[in-house]
Amino acid sequence: IFQCVENPSIPMTEYLMSQCDLTMATGGKPMVQAAYSSGKPAYGVGAGNATMVIDEDADITEAAMNSRISKTSDFGSGCSADGNLVIHAKVYDQMKSALITEGGYLCSPEEKVLLQKALWKEDGSRRVETVAIAAQRIADFAGFSIPNDRKFIMVEQAEIGKEHKFSGEKLCVVMALYKAADFDDAMVKVRAIYEVGGKGHSCGIYSFNDDHILRHAMNAPVSRVMVRQPQSKANAGSFANGMPMTSSLGCGIWGGNITNENVSLKHYMNVTWVARPIPEDRPSDEELFGEFYNTEVM
Template identity: 50%
Template sequence: MAHAATLEHPVENSDAAEVAALVARSRAAQAQIEHYTQAQVDALIRAMVWAVAKPGVAEKIAQHTVDETQLGNYDGKFLKIFRKTRATLFDIIDDKSVGVIEEDTARNIVKIAKPVGVIGALSPSTNPEATPVIKAISAVKGRNSIIVAPHPRAKLTNKLICDLMREAIVKMGAPADLVISIDIPSVNKTNELMIQCDRILATGGSAMVVAAYSSGTPALGVGAGNAVITVDDTADLDDAAEKIRMSKTLDLAASCSSDNAVILLDAIYDEMLAKLQSKGGHILGADAKAKLQNVLWEDGHINAKVVAQTPQFIADFAGFNIPDGTQFFIVPETGYGADHPFSGEKMTVTMALYRAKDIDEAIFLTNAIQAYQGQGHSCGIYSRSDANIMKLANATRTSRVMVNQPQAASNSGNLWNGMRQTFSLGCGSWGGNGTNNNITWRDLINETWVSKPLVTPKDLPSDDKLFGDVIAKLR
């Protein structure tokens, strides 16, 4: 859907034409696999993952990503490209995505999967190594093609990964243009992609997600992350401390699922805080907290210069000292909302620390913190009490409650839980999204429902049975 050229907007029209050409190529490639069998589709996605995750290549991609973006660290990037992509493939490989995918015998309904067409995917600078792969195999699993618009800070990484997948696709006998990278990205090109594609899969900053929802194209967006973790008085404190450290430091907190706030119940507060310190947590005093606040935010927005950087870099940048062995910052906090920015998302190895007298106050704090930022995304709890776990789950406005698991490594799926593997986390109406689920290939297809008459039609029950005592109450 290229726009007519005008003298007033030559750049915009050039971008529109460029994207239109990419979409045409993508649509032609998708048409060639529209009638692929399940075996053909699954062979394609196996090849796509192997091309980027095989030994030797995964290491190269991990280092390339760190070198280009200057975000996170090698270990985190390698974990995502080597392990997360494999886990995602493993999670979907046995799913039936071609032909009849579901039969509801009680209702006599059969559901048939149909491709959407061209998927327009946004890829962030914080997870540019695995995001294009995961989105691409989800698209192709549904017999779609995909065009990936990267963050400019990760454009070379995106091209490297997409080119490797394209080469693998060709070797499998399919058209390379099932995966296309926008090699020289811009906001205008991304906007054009969102207008011209058939469905948008948006992961990135809030501005781009809003743009996706405003494009006029059906969009799957995600809400802001600001995970809040509660440790109650029944928890295994050693286990909790290690998993919080793991989550808080994974890829230097590049993920929005990193533990942004931790709530400790009174009964275990001192003991648990000591354990967090033993894991490399450094408590900031008032002066260091003020200095950190000055560099974490600029004009109310997270400062890109400190995102996913080492504790030492941030401390030097802010102008305060930290002891050797510091892995993350612990910032004591009592408030929440705009006047207490540490209650929001930080995208750094910075953890706000709260104290609650009991599980009820922890629930109150979780909701108050996430009403400011992160509502609908995820929270977690370390506990041996099913009563506390379910109380928190029932009372919080969240799509995911991760129990006794490192949040950043778990809510998007991992081998130790049953969550679907993805990097796109729907946050429901709480986060301004249309879905709560972990977005995967099932969200990237159309479904035809075939309805046949029931063998025995249903009988409408009598009014007495259907309405019961309501009748008497309404007289």
């Protein structure tokens, strides 16, 4: 049975959370914090800032197509939509051209200044007027025009930090392009981007180098790493990657959440464990502590 509050309000939402058995909270950090403070069990999810690494061996055509699919889904409003592409210098120009072929519009430096004012207010808060709308409407709001066949907007970006708004979550069909001198530089940039926002959520990589894929997974403080897939589709689970299907992506303690899993049916169920006696299998101290075992301090 689904029930809906016809005239929602913050007090009504707080009351509902205090009465229900379990709250599934999304929609921003204040909502998640309110759910955790409701006195009832709650699952919260965190903000995204999905960042893709385009390695030197990437299939550029596939990477550009998937980035377009991910960026334009729901007009880029999803937390998993590609926000930043960190592109190896050897394939940077090729990737940029492929993104234009896929429907991207590359802003001039002057247009980029106008675009930033259209997305963020002077105090740094996001303008709701340009969230989840078509690229043409964003450009019109900013004060410039783009062709009708363009599906998303790109800006070239070098700086990273909270004061550089394009390195954070955008909630629209705008993505930032970063040129990495090499893979090591890409890892530095990825780490810096997640210090701006999106910790615990997700990242991706287009590479066939298993060592690079593992390094990316170990480097990025996220719960999900999608390999050669459209991020906004793959994060939520598919029959082709084995991820649990959901629209609620936990970010763990990185993002201030109780879980970093894809919140799905199992999280809504109580489980009863029935434990029968079994033969004891007690490990020795040496087995238990492994390389940290030291008889001199035991």
